[in-house]
């Protein structure tokens with residue numbers, strides 16, 4: 001095959017793959033102009049070949065034989081859109097080993113085996129491009145690779161899971177419960193039948209690992225990211241947070257603390273005036289802070305067939321151009337900062353406690369003693385609601401910055417107080433965003 005035509009092998013034709021395949025066929029002329037070379041779809045891999053597929057994609061190209069497509073000598077760029085760790089990772093590896101360029105949107109494979117795959121691509125002098133793996137259609141991998149490279153990054157604060165942001169927005173704006181909001185998200189196709197990876201923060205942790213490796217020049221895997229999901233949140237937490245001037249968001253946070261990196265995904269109180277507090281519904285936003293650039297925010301659609309295809313097609317064009325021009329892909333910046341991962345127990349931040357106590361004199365003093373003994377200083381206490389029948393009261397306590405290990409110890413000690421009915425929720429407050 002001459003360099004005036006580049007063969008594309010597509011692994012997966014689901015939500016994203018279908019949109020990518022349609023564009024490769026229907027916009028072939030325009031894409032050829034952009035790439036300076038014709039892109040030819042040579043094979044499309046699915047699990048179930050009997051299903052009726054998009055009519056724009058020639059049926060003769062569709063196969064269940066992924067190996068045949070990866071091994072096809074006419075395929076120079078393998079586009080992996082199957083998702084999941086295996087067999088996707090094996091096919092990416094196979095393609096790179098054969099000296100083929102790879103484009104993927106697979107956050108799980110990259111957050112688990114990213115260093116190895118990047119190393120293999122460099123060894124074989126081919127591109128491994130993954131713009132769609134974090135932030136969907138939002139350009140963020142490219143800017144971290146190139147435009148922001150001269151910066152020392154101090155932090156990333158991101159809303160990078162549209163499903164959970166949609167659920168939290170409904171809970172906040174309509175006072176619905178977590179379960180109701182989840183069902184609405186599923187009905188609208190924003191949440192999968194099994195939403196565990198989204199609501200437990202796993203998906204966001206994979207994406208944070210990918211972004212942090214690039215931003216902090218240190219290899220990070222999904223397992224390095226501490227995570228808590230959103231299922232413990234109650235409608236009342238949104239109300240109280242709102243009264244205190246905060247929104248509640250599932251944030252993915254990476255912060256450099258000297259020679260360590262704090263990496264976490266958890267629900268968090270965010271000041272209402274901050275940009276991230278205003279990112280609602282299925283939208284995503286990623287704020288990066290660097291020593292030269294200051295704070296920059298990337299905002300847009302983090303998922304969906306068209307935005308994700310936009311990122312995948314951009315990567316395909318980049319790979320095709322480098323092949324057509326006979327260029328070697330640029331070497332990636334070294335991941336040699338050697339930052340250690342800060343355990344969650346060493347985190348210092350502000351906290352919000354919602355507790356239910358017996359409505360008796362002296363209870364507040366006892367709570368203050370527990371907190372004071374552990375160096376946790378109270379910023380404010382508000383009695384939110386008293387229940388005459390049960391003689392209980394709900395309190396919201398905001399603290400000054402405290403150490404996570406001390407906060408966990410305090411929760412245990414508070415639970416031991418006779419007057420404590422329930423420690424209903426403890427949330428971190430991200431005051432510095």
Ligand SMILES: NC(=O)c1ccc[n+]([C@@H]2O[C@H](COP(=O)([O-])OP(=O)(O)OC[C@H]3O[C@@H](n4cnc5c(N)ncnc54)[C@H](OP(=O)(O)O)[C@@H]3O)[C@@H](O)[C@H]2O)c1
Pocket residue numbers: 011012013014015016017045046047048049051064066080081082083084086087105106107132133136302303304305308
């Ligand atoms: N959906 C989004 O909005 C979005 C956004 C950003 C990134 N991504 C990422 O993009 C990738 C694709 O996501 P998607 O939503 O398009 O997934 P999807 O709708 O589940 O599609 C997966 C496709 O891969 C095929 N496939 C899966 N396992 C296979 C196997 N073992 N052998 C052969 N074919 C197999 C499926 O075949 P069948 O059609 O026969 O089932 C299907 O065509 C994932 O890595 C995902 O994380 C998705």
